[in-house]
Amino acid sequence: MTGPAERVVENLNRGLHELFAVDERVYLLGEDIADPYGGAFKVSRGLSTRFPDRVLTTPISEGAIVGVAGGLALCGQRPVVEIMFGDFITLCFDQLYNFASKSVAMYGRRVEMSLVVRCPVGGNRGYGPTHSQHPQKHFIGIPHLNLFELSPFHDSSVLLNRMLDLGEPAILFEDKILYGQRMHVGGRIDELVGFDFLDPRRDHARAFLFDQDECDCLVIAPGGLAERVLAAMRELFLAEELVCQLVVPAQLYPFDIEPLLPLLTRAGRVCVVEEGVAGGTWGAEVAASVHERLWGQLRAPVLRLNSVGAVIPAAPELERATLVQKSTVYNAIRDACRA
Amino acid sequence: MSRALTEPAPGTSQLAERDLERLLLIRHFETALLRLFAEGKLNGTTHTCLGQEYIPVALNALLRVDDFVLSNHRGHGHYLARFADPEGLLAEIMGREGAVCSGVGGSQHIYREGYLSTGVQGQNVPVGVGVALRLRQLGSGQLAAVFIGDGTWGEGAVYEALNLAQLWQVPLLLIVENNHIAQSTPLDAHMAGDIAGRARAFGVRYHRVAGIDINRIRVELAEVVAGVRRTPAPAVVEFDTVRIGAHSKGDDTRDAETVAAARARDWYTHYERAFPARFALADAAARRFVAELVVRVERRPPVGRRP
Numbered sequence: 001m002t003g004p005a006e007r008v009v010e011n012l013n014r015g016l017h018e019l020f021a022v023d024e025r026v027y028l029l030g031e032d033i034a035d036p037y038g039g040a041f042k043v044s045r046g047l048s049t050r051f052p053d054r055v056l057t058t059p060i061s062e063g064a065i066v067g068v069a070g071g072l073a074l075c076g077q078r079p080v081v082e083i084m085f086g087d088f089i090t091l092c093f094d095q096l097y098n099f100a101s102k103s104v105a106m107y108g109r110r111v112e113m114s115l116v117v118r119c120p121v122g123g124n125r126g127y128g129p130t131h132s133q134h135p136q137k138h139f140i141g142i143p144h145l146n147l148f149e150l151s152p153f154h155d156s157s158v159l160l161n162r163m164l165d166l167g168e169p170a171i172l173f174e175d176k177i178l179y180g181q182r183m184h185v186g187g188r189i190d191e192l193v194g195f196d197f198l199d200p201r202r203d204h205a206r207a208f209l210f211d212q213d214e215c216d217c218l219v220i221a222p223g224g225l226a227e228r229v230l231a232a233m234r235e236l237f238l239a240e241e242l243v244c245q246l247v248v249p250a251q252l253y254p255f256d257i258e259p260l261l262p263l264l265t266r267a268g269r270v271c272v273v274e275e276g277v278a279g280g281t282w283g284a285e286v287a288a289s290v291h292e293r294l295w296g297q298l299r300a301p302v303l304r305l306n307s308v309g310a311v312i313p314a315a316p317e318l319e320r321a322t323l324v325q326k327s328t329v330y331n332a333i334r335d336a337c338r339a
Numbered sequence: 340m341s342r343a344l345t346e347p348a349p350g351t352s353q354l355a356e357r358d359l360e361r362l363l364l365i366r367h368f369e370t371a372l373l374r375l376f377a378e379g380k381l382n383g384t385t386h387t388c389l390g391q392e393y394i395p396v397a398l399n400a401l402l403r404v405d406d407f408v409l410s411n412h413r414g415h416g417h418y419l420a421r422f423a424d425p426e427g428l429l430a431e432i433m434g435r436e437g438a439v440c441s442g443v444g445g446s447q448h449i450y451r452e453g454y455l456s457t458g459v460q461g462q463n464v465p466v467g468v469g470v471a472l473r474l475r476q477l478g479s480g481q482l483a484a485v486f487i488g489d490g491t492w493g494e495g496a497v498y499e500a501l502n503l504a505q506l507w508q509v510p511l512l513l514i515v516e517n518n519h520i521a522q523s524t525p526l527d528a529h530m531a532g533d534i535a536g537r538a539r540a541f542g543v544r545y546h547r548v549a550g551i552d553i554n555r556i557r558v559e560l561a562e563v564v565a566g567v568r569r570t571p572a573p574a575v576v577e578f579d580t581v582r583i584g585a586h587s588k589g590d591d592t593r594d595a596e597t598v599a600a601a602r603a604r605d606w607y608t609h610y611e612r613a614f615p616a617r618f619a620l621a622d623a624a625a626r627r628f629v630a631e632l633v634v635r636v637e638r639r640p641p642v643g644r645r646p
Contacts, residue, residue: 053476059506064465064499071469071483074455079469094496098459099466107450108441 008152009179012043015156016080019164020051025114026164027054027072029065030082040084041120041179062091066117070100073115078164085131086119086173090138097142100169104144112167113144116160122175122224122275123307123323128314134224134276136173140253140285146170147253147282151223152184153195153205154250162201162250173252175224175275192234198247199259206263207246209237217244217303217333218267220260220286222252225273225324232329242337252282257289264294269336271303275324278306303336305329351613352554358396359610359618362553363625365392365416366607368425369584371629372415372432376588380637381433385446388416390583391516393606395420395486397556398514401564402484407470409463409485410456412447413516417486421454425632435639442642461487461494464513468500471509471573480568482510490521492537493529501573505541510571512564513543518582523592538575547577551606581605 006014019026028047030039034057038045048055058065062083069079083089089096096117103111123132139147146166148159150173163170188194189207198204207230217236221229229246236242245267247260264270270290272283287302307323354362369387376385388394391413399420402408410417418428427439431449434442440449447458457463467485474481491497492515504511515534519526538545546563548556560576567574581601585591591598602608611618 056507059499059502061499061503063496064468064503067462067465067496067500068469068472068503071466071471072473073469074466075470075473077473094459094462095465099457099462102448103450103455106440106444106448107455108438108443109450111450 005183005185007179008150008181008183009041009043011183012150012156012174013045015160016044016047017050018157019160020047020054023078024054025076025078027056027069027077027079028082029056029058029069029079031058031060031084033057033082039082041176043118043174043179044082062088063095066092066095067099069115069117070095070103070113073100073113073169074103074111076112078114080116080118080160083117083119085127086121086135087130087133089117089119089135089171092117093138096139096145096169096171101142101145104168110167113169114164114167115169116163117169117171119171119173120176121173122177123312123319124177126314126316126319129311132312132319134173134274136252136274137276137279137281139171140280140282144168146251148172148251149222149224150174150178151205151248151250152178152181152226153248154202154223155183158202159250173222173224175222177227178224181227189230192237193230198263199256203250203256204259205248205250207233207248209233209243212243214243215245215263215267216242216337217269217271218263219244219246219271219273219329219333221246221248221273222282223248223250224275228324228326229273229329231326232333235326235330236333240334242334244333253285255286255289257286257293261293264290265297269300269303269333270298271305271333271336273305273324273329275307277309278304279309281306300336303332305332351609352552353614354553354610356621358553359621360625361396361420362392362606362610363622364425364628365396365419367625367629368419368429369415371633373584373588375433375633383445384587385432386413386587387584388413388582390581390601390605391518391578392416393551393553393556394514394516394578394580397553398484398560400557401560403481405453405479405481407467407474407481407483408454409467409470409483410449410454411460411463411486411488411491412456412458413488414447414449414456414486417456418449418454422451425629426636429632429636430639433636434642435636436642437636437639438642460491461496463487464497464500465503467511467513468504468507468509471504471511472507475507475509475571482512482564482567482571484512484514486514486516488521489515489517489519489526489534490524490529492534493521498537501537501541501543501575504573505543508570508572510567511573512567513573513575515575515577516580517577518580520582520586520593522586523590534575534577544572544574545577546574547579549579551604551609
C-alpha cells in the first residue's frame, strides 16, 4: 500500500474522468459544474477544463436538463446529469417517469436510453428539510428505471460504466456523507473487519468480522449507511459479543436477492437499514422479498430501521435525533437479538 | 387538363398534387378514426388535427429526411405528412398486426427513425433541445422540429428549454400550432401576453403564419428554416390556426358560433372553392383509399403478444 485509499469523492471524480477519456459519447450536464467551481460537492472538478465540449454547465432548470439528456440519449449519446441536491430530482420526475424510462419500451421495440442522473442525498450535514432527504422510494418500481447507490466498496468507474451499459436510464444516489470518507480496498477494513463480494458482478459487498463463522444478525443497507452500520457492528461485537454481517448492494432496484439467500438462511436475524423515512420504501421492498423467499426459515420478521417520520431539522442536535445513526442500529439490533 | 382543373380561385395558389393528396389523406384518415370510435371499433382515445392538416404538410417540404421531428398528442398529421405509412399508423391505433409501434404506443406514442411523439405536454421541448444539441455538434445542418400547441405554453418545461436553446444556439424549430383552445380552455383564459412576446423574451427569432396557403407558407418560412440550420439558432414559428373538431372525440364545448367561425377558416373549404373539379377528384380518391385501408386493417388479427 502506498498511503491511504482514495476518498469517495476522488474515486467518483476519477471515475468520471476515465469515462470521458475513453468514450466520446459521454456528456455531463448540471448546475455550477464548470471549473473552477467544479460542482457544489466538487465531484465534477477538472472535467470542464479537459472536456469543454461535453461538460455543459446549465441554468437552474433541473427538468429541462434531464429532458436534454433524454434527447442526447435518443441520439445514441451517454449523458450524465448532476442534480446539485438530490431533493431537487422531484423537478425531473416527468422526464424520468414519463419519458426516459418509458421510451425504452413504449414504442414497441427497445429504444436504448443510456442516461445517468447523479444525486447527492442524505443528511447529517445541517442543510435542513429540503437539502437532506433520501428520495429513493419515490423512484422504486418504475419499469426500466434503475436505482444505484454510491458506496465505499464499489469503484465508481466500474459502477458508472455498468450503469451506462444498461441502455436504460439509471439514478445514482450519492450519500453526501460518503464524499469525504475513504474507499475500502483490498478486502480489509481494519483489524476486526474484512469484506468480499457475494456475486461475480460484485454487486453485493459483504463486510464481516474476521474469524467469526456464525451470524447473529445480517444487516442489509445502502452505501450511505455503511460506516454507521460498521461502527455499530464493531461495538455490538466488543460490548455484546453479537456477530453481525453487513451487505451493501450497489444496485437498489431492481434488487437481486439471489446472492444473499445462503447468508439470509444462516442468519439469526435480518435487518434492513435506510436513512429515508418509512412508508413504501426500498427497505420495505427488500423485507418483503426476504419474507417471500424465506418464509418458514426465518427466526423472526425482518427488522426495518428508518429515520424518524418527520421533516429533517437543520439544527445539529435535532437533525441527529431524527436520522438513523450508529446508535439507532446498535440499540435496535441489541434489543432484537436479546429479546 | 382542363382549364377548370388548373385555375385557382383568386388569393389561393395552385397546390401540387402530392400536397393535396396528403392533406386529404390526413383529413379522411382522422374522420375515419372518429367514425370507428362512434361505431365502438376503437379503444382508448384520439386527438384529431382537423383544420390543422396544412401545417405539417406545408412544413414537410422544408424539412430534410434526416431532420428529427418531435410531435405530441395531436400527432397523426405530423406523422402522415412525413411518412407514407397510413397503414402502420392505423394498425397502431387499432391494435392490429403491422402496427408501427407494435400496439404499445397507440395514438400518442409513436417512434421511428427521426420521429417521436409523446403524450405529456411540454415534455418534448427539452428533449428536442437535447437532440438539437447533438445535431449542432454534428455540424450537418440538420434540425430538430418540435410541435407544440398554445396550451403547451402553460408548462414551465417550455421556458426552461427555450432558454437553453437560445443560450446554446441549437438548431431547434419550435412550431406552435395556436388553435386558440387548450382542450376546453380558450386562449384568453389560459395565456397572459402572447407567443411573440415569449419568444422575444429569450431573444429567439419569431415568425407568425396567419394564412393557410401552403405554397405561400413555404415561401414565408424558407428563410426562417434555413436560418435555424445555417446559424444555427432556434426559431419559434407560430401558426394562427383552427381546430374544427373536438379536443378528443366528442368533447367540444365551444358554442356554435365559435365552431362556425373555425370552420369558415378550414383549408378544405378554401381549396374546394379554389379548384372544385380537381379537388373533388382528389377528395373522392382519398375517401376511397381510406375506406379501403380501414377494411384492410380491420381484417388483420390483433397485435401479438410482445416477446
